[in-house]
Amino acid sequence: xxxxxxxxxxxxxxxxxxxxxxxxxxxxxxxxxxxxxxxxxxxxxxxxxxxxxxxxxxxxxxxxxxxxxxxxxxxxxxxxxxxxxxxxxxxxxxxxxxxxxxxxxxxxxxxxxxxxxxxxxxxxxxxxxxxxxxxxxxxxxxxxxxxxxxxxxxxxxxxxxxxxxxxxxxxxxxxxxxxxxxxxxxxxxxxxxxxxxxxxxxxxxxxxxxxxxxxxxxxxxxxxxxxxxxxxxxxxxxxxxxxxxxxxxxxxxxxxxxxxxxxxxxxxxxxxxxxxxxxxxxxxxxxxxxxxxxxxxxxxxxxxxxxxxxxxxxxxxxxxxxxxxxxxxxxxxxxxxxxxxxxxxxxxxxxxxxxxxxxxxxxxxxxxxxxxxxxxxxxxxxxxxxxxxxxx
Amino acid sequence: xxxxxxxxxxxxxxxxxxxxxxxxxxxxxxxxxxxxxxxxxxxxxxxxxxxxxxxxxxxxxxxxxxxxxxxxxxxxxxxxxxxxxxxxxxxxxxxxxxxxxxxxxxxxxxxxxxxxxxxxxxxxxxxxxxxxxxxxxxxxxxxxxxxxxxxxxxxxxxxxxxxxxxxxxxxxxxxxxxxxxxxxxxxxxxxxxxxxxxxxxxxxxxxxxxxxxxxxxxxxxxxxxxxxxxxxxxxxxxxxxxxxxxxxxxxxxxxxxxxxxxxxxxxxxxxxxxxxxxxxxxxxxxxxxxxxxxxxxxxxxxxxxxxxxxxxxxxxxxxxxxxxxxxxxxxxxxxxxxxxxxxxxxxxxxxxxxxxxxxxxxxxxxxxxxxxxxxxxxxxxxxxxxxxxxxx
DNA sequence: ATCCAGATTGGAATCGTTTCCAAAAGGGCG
DNA sequence: CGCCCTTTTGGAAACGATTCCAATCTGGAT
Numbered sequence: 001x002x003x004x005x006x007x008x009x010x011x012x013x014x015x016x017x018x019x020x021x022x023x024x025x026x027x028x029x030x031x032x033x034x035x036x037x038x039x040x041x042x043x044x045x046x047x048x049x050x051x052x053x054x055x056x057x058x059x060x061x062x063x064x065x066x067x068x069x070x071x072x073x074x075x076x077x078x079x080x081x082x083x084x085x086x087x088x089x090x091x092x093x094x095x096x097x098x099x100x101x102x103x104x105x106x107x108x109x110x111x112x113x114x115x116x117x118x119x120x121x122x123x124x125x126x127x128x129x130x131x132x133x134x135x136x137x138x139x140x141x142x143x144x145x146x147x148x149x150x151x152x153x154x155x156x157x158x159x160x161x162x163x164x165x166x167x168x169x170x171x172x173x174x175x176x177x178x179x180x181x182x183x184x185x186x187x188x189x190x191x192x193x194x195x196x197x198x199x200x201x202x203x204x205x206x207x208x209x210x211x212x213x214x215x216x217x218x219x220x221x222x223x224x225x226x227x228x229x230x231x232x233x234x235x236x237x238x239x240x241x242x243x244x245x246x247x248x249x250x251x252x253x254x255x256x257x258x259x260x261x262x263x264x265x266x267x268x269x270x271x272x273x274x275x276x277x278x279x280x281x282x283x284x285x286x287x288x289x290x291x292x293x294x295x296x297x298x299x300x301x302x303x304x305x306x307x308x309x310x311x312x313x314x315x316x317x318x319x320x321x322x323x324x325x326x327x328x329x330x331x332x333x334x335x336x337x338x339x340x341x342x343x344x345x346x347x348x349x350x351x352x353x354x355x356x357x358x359x360x361x362x363x364x365x366x367x368x369x370x371x372x373x374x375x376x377x378x379x380x381x382x383x384x385x386x387x388x389x390x391x392x
Numbered sequence: 393x394x395x396x397x398x399x400x401x402x403x404x405x406x407x408x409x410x411x412x413x414x415x416x417x418x419x420x421x422x423x424x425x426x427x428x429x430x431x432x433x434x435x436x437x438x439x440x441x442x443x444x445x446x447x448x449x450x451x452x453x454x455x456x457x458x459x460x461x462x463x464x465x466x467x468x469x470x471x472x473x474x475x476x477x478x479x480x481x482x483x484x485x486x487x488x489x490x491x492x493x494x495x496x497x498x499x500x501x502x503x504x505x506x507x508x509x510x511x512x513x514x515x516x517x518x519x520x521x522x523x524x525x526x527x528x529x530x531x532x533x534x535x536x537x538x539x540x541x542x543x544x545x546x547x548x549x550x551x552x553x554x555x556x557x558x559x560x561x562x563x564x565x566x567x568x569x570x571x572x573x574x575x576x577x578x579x580x581x582x583x584x585x586x587x588x589x590x591x592x593x594x595x596x597x598x599x600x601x602x603x604x605x606x607x608x609x610x611x612x613x614x615x616x617x618x619x620x621x622x623x624x625x626x627x628x629x630x631x632x633x634x635x636x637x638x639x640x641x642x643x644x645x646x647x648x649x650x651x652x653x654x655x656x657x658x659x660x661x662x663x664x665x666x667x668x669x670x671x672x673x674x675x676x677x678x679x680x681x682x683x684x685x686x687x688x689x690x691x692x693x694x695x696x697x698x699x700x701x702x703x704x705x706x707x708x709x710x711x712x713x714x715x716x717x718x719x720x721x722x723x724x725x726x727x728x729x730x731x732x733x734x735x736x737x738x739x740x741x742x743x744x745x746x747x748x749x750x751x752x753x754x755x756x757x758x759x760x761x762x763x764x765x766x767x768x769x770x771x772x773x774x775x776x777x778x779x780x781x782x783x784x
Numbered sequence: 785a786t787c788c789a790g791a792t793t794g795g796a797a798t799c800g801t802t803t804c805c806a807a808a809a810g811g812g813c814g
Numbered sequence: 815c816g817c818c819c820t821t822t823t824g825g826a827a828a829c830g831a832t833t834c835c836a837a838t839c840t841g842g843a844t
Contacts, residue, residue, distance in 0.1 A: 006511075008800055019824035024802060032822060049533050054512035055456055056800030059447045059829050066490075074476045075678070077469075084466045087493045096512070098458075099491040101479045119398075120446035120488070141441050231682050260682055286467070287679060290623050290652055400830055411794035416832055424792065448830030451799050785844100792839065798832085809822070814815105 007048040016044040027052060066096040067311060068121035070111055072128050072196045073229075074101040076257065077285040078300050082127055082149060085304030093312050095122075102129065105194055116142050123311045126151060127304070130197020145314040149307035150200070157320040159306045159327065163200045166296045166329045167207020170252045170280045173294070173331045175215050177339050179250040179278060181223065183241045184208050185234050185262055186254035188226030201226075201254040204282060208252055223248055234261030235268075242269040242277070249277065249340040256281035256288045256295055263291065263336070274338035284332055294337035299327050399440045408436040419444060458488040459703060460513035462503055464520050464588045465621075466493040468649065469677040470692050474519050474541060477696030485704050487514075494521065497586055508534050515703045518543060519696070522589020537706040541699035542592070549712040551698045551719065555592045558688045558721045559599020562644045562672045565686070565723045567607050570731050571642040571670060573615065575633045576600050577626050577654055578646030580618030593618075593646040596674060600644055615640055626653030627660075634661040634669070641732040642670035648680045648687055655683065655728070666730035676724055686729040691719050 009027075013020045018041060025033050026041040033041075044050075058064035069086055071079050083099065090097045098121060100111040108129060115124055116138040123145035131139075131153045139146045139156075147157040174182050187201035205224065212219055222244060225237035234253060241248055242265060253259035259281030263273060271277040281288055284297035306327070310320050401419075405412045410429060417425050418433040425433075436442075450456035461478055463471050475491065482489045490513060492503040500521060507516055508530040515537035523531075523545045531538045531548075539549040566574050579593035597616065604611055614636060617629035626645060633640055634657060645651035651673030655665060663669040673680060676689035698719070702712045 009802095010800080013824090020801080021803075021825070022823060025823090028802085034822065037822080051509060051511050051534050053451070053800050054510045055447060055451045056829090057510075057802070059445070059451050059831085060800075060802040062802095062829070064447055074479065075472055080467055080472050084493060087466065087491065091493070091499075096490045098488045099479065101476060101483070107483075117443060118446045118449075119443050142443055231678075260679070264682060286623075287652070290656060401832095402830080405794090412831080413795070413833075414793060417793090420832085426792065429792080445830055448799090449832070451801085452830075452832040454799070454832095787844080788842095790840085792837100794837080795835100797834085799830105801829085803828080804826090806825100807823080810820080812817105812819090814817090 007050045009050070009052065012041065012044050012048060012050050015048060016041050063122055064096070064120075065094060066098060066121050067123045067125065067308075067315075068098040068100060068115055069125040070100045070102060070108070070115075070127060070129060072102050072108075072198075074099075077287070078255070078257075078283050079127065081285065081300035082304035082307075085301035085306075086125060086127075086149075086308040087304075088301075089305045089308035089312070093308075095312070102196065105196065108196055112138065116144060119144075123147075123315050125149060125307050125311055126153075127307070128196070128198060128200075130199065131156075132197075145311060147307050147311045147314065147320075149303050151197075152324075155323070157310050157314065157323055157325070159303050159310065159325045161298045161303075161327050161329055163203035164207040164210070166282060166298065167204035167209075167252075168211040169207075169329060169331050170204075170282065170296050171208045171211035173333070174250045174252065174278060174280060174337065175211065175217075177250075177278065177337060179248075179340050180217060181220070181246065181248040181250070182208070182212070183223040183238075183248035183251040184225070184254070185237045185241070185251055185258050186224075186226050187229045187258075189228075201229075204252075204254050229255070229258070231257055231261035231264065234258035235265040236261075238262040238265035239269060242266065242271055247271075247277075250280070250337065251277065252280045252282075254282055256283045256285045256293060259293055259295065259336075260287065260291065263293070273336050278337040278340070280331075280337055288332075289334070292334040292336055294334045295332050297330050297332045303327055399442045401442070401444065404433065404436050404440060404442050407440060408433050455514055456488070456512075457486060458490060458513050459515045459517065459700075459707075460490040460492060460507055461517040462492045462494060462500070462507075462519060462521060464494050464500075464590075466491075468621075469679070470647070470649075470675050471519065473677065473692035474696035474699075477693035477698075478517060478519075478541075478700040479696075480693075481697045481700035481704070485700075487704070494588065497588065500588055504530065508536060511536075515539075515707050517541060517699050517703055518545075519699070520588070520590060520592075522591065523548075524589075537703060539699050539703045539706065539712070541695050543589075544716075547715070549702050549706065549715055549717070551695050551702065551717045553690045553695075553719050553721055555595035556599040556602070558674060558690065559596035559601075559644075560603040561599075561721060561723050562596070562674065562688050563600045563603035565725070566642045566644065566670060566672060566729065567603065567609075569642075569670065569729060571640075572609060572732075573612070573638065573640040573642070574600070574604065575615040575630070575640035575643040576617070576646070577629045577633070577643055577650055578616075578618050579621045579650075581620075593621075596644075596646050621647070621650070623649055623653035623656065626650035627657040628653075630654040630657035631661060634658065634663055639663075639669075641668070642672070642729065644672045644674075646674055648673035648675045648677045648685060651685055651687065651728075652679065652683065655685070665728050670729040670732070672729055680724075681726075684726040684728055686726045687724050689722050689724045695719055 009020050009023050013023045018037060022033060022037060023041055026038050030038055067090060071083050073079055087097055102108045102111060112135055115121060126148045128150040130151060136153060149159045152158055152160060171182060184205055186205055187198065189195045209219055225240055227233040227237050238251060238261060241251060251262050253262050259279055262279050266273050266277045273279055279293065281293050281295040283300065284295045288295045306325060313320050401412050401415050405415045410433060414425060414429060415433055418430050422430055459482060463475055465471055479489055494500045494503060504527055507513060518540045520542040522543060528545060541551045544550055544552060563574060576597055578597055579590065581587045601611055615633065617632055619625040619629050630643055630653060633643060643654050645654050651671055654671050658665050658669045665671055673685050673687040675692065676687045680687045698717060705712050
């Protein structure tokens, strides 16, 4: 097509008056190549503008050093955190990563089919997506290295958390504060629109129920509201709870995103948080700290990293130690939860944003306290501005 | 290595008693193949568990149908939105997408070098990252199709917004409400830690200054505070502004993320929003709607999609129409901004979450109003729960 | 039966590397 | 100078598809 076809390694070899093997050796490591030859070849490479074909190299070498990662609902903060964690590890291990975002079953099946029907990635990481027998069978038949994150799958190395225990943690926290009427807001599959097989909300609900039962509290079905994932729906569900004749004094939301919806509803209904309503979320995404949301922390970024690490091990031919790797959970107490009946006269200040924001974790998830120092009045665009700088 | 080496197209051909060409034809489209032969070949393929090598096919065909996308700070909501937009289009166009996350200059240069030194992707999308002369030269030399999103680059198809105009929009909105003392909170490069060349905050600041000047307002350098990106820093910067003897009545933050920090600081300092302080952000990320943050909306997801679309056009050999494609901005008025001096006795309710959350855009960014209907008391985990369903 | 156009088919050439092996070139030493 | 052991080197043989061309089949028309 192109008039001057891209130069190949043969062109380089011919021009430099050496063999293709020598050029290849110069390109990869350059062992056992005389320095003078090396320089000559490099010079020709630069002169011809030669760029090796990754494809050809990969084919010949037998591996493209490429993995694929399948994530659902890329825009959710928890998904992004996991993806970022995986990418960091894969990057470090020099793997290229093909990202497949999946919002529907069709997309899921299409990507899974593409990944299993042809050999395009050395291995696959599946995040938060339920794989049924047939999916697993396809991977097995193709002998495609597979790990999952936040999803159980028989015989597949998996990095998960105990959602049920997490549900208990959150509920126990509220019980310990003295709450007896505790609501739950979580996910349900929209009718006729089958989901991707998330089970976490369901299992968190189970934990909530177990913990209530253990405390000898009669479950009230009215207090459990489920709907499609997202803050808007969660707000509406919470609003229904708050309009009950005998509203709950606390709500456990199956995710921080939903907890934000709950906070929103509380604000609208005039339920000061935590004065008249305590709220606990799940995940500990970045905004949770910003909003001072009490929550169950799970190591999101780390889970992605672990999945990636384990896939790499698999690709190296190593056996992955515990097939099921379970990451720890812990409750993070912030100011959205407190003893019930603390309602101050006049409503009191809303809890939102109320705590010391300078102690929030920064964007990378590392928690550290910040101090500022005025560095200089710098000139910027012809005007002055105060520029501040971190002090560790 | 593996005992039974993966079967190749030759194995299939031999087993089925046909030529490799026929097998290839069956695999791709199956034109001009007798139905009986087709079935026989398919049977053998299934029986042998044959999976075509994407690598070999790509090498032979001459293209891997793979593009790479370089994004900075993957975890930022605005970045994710852009990435999701691009992925959706590339997916539809049947391209595999290699995602490269970049947090430092070293990572940027490493990925750019890897992408330009070898032929691994058919084309590249660079998001929000400044490319200098040498980077561009490398792409040019290699004749690698390149587009940028949210970044200007000479001669490269680019999808951008007018940040300066955006800065003016936000400021004009506040001026129109009657504010005169308007603060600015934005990004500055941390000392000794050069950034990736973001210029948007700087240009928004410029717009802020121009608009103030146009209104005949003397710029007060004290009112402009810059620091590393992130809500925590923004909160501290805003706090400094609010502690001034003559604090601003409004603050324009260079991004919604930073605006959230500003809201946090306002809450802590006891400045009700919008009663005593108006806040305007930039981007219109999802949480902006949830927090009722007035902001300058830019089409984030769409920008990624456009970048992808334009890259595809480039790969098809088409000329991309306007080299510089500029997407529209508009101010979104929510309840974080109002006329100054509206402070109600007793502080009044905080604006946060105050509006009708059920009219928030849902997760996919489509705005629609929701209604709920109680569908059934379903049994879930042996207990009852209320399950709600959308009504369009 | 013969012929011919069009539908099938086989298989060699090709894509651009890596890798292996044998050959050539060095180099140290007696 | 010759010998032997290292380096260094050239080039053919993979890697596993696609593609093209020529050869072989079809089946209907004559």
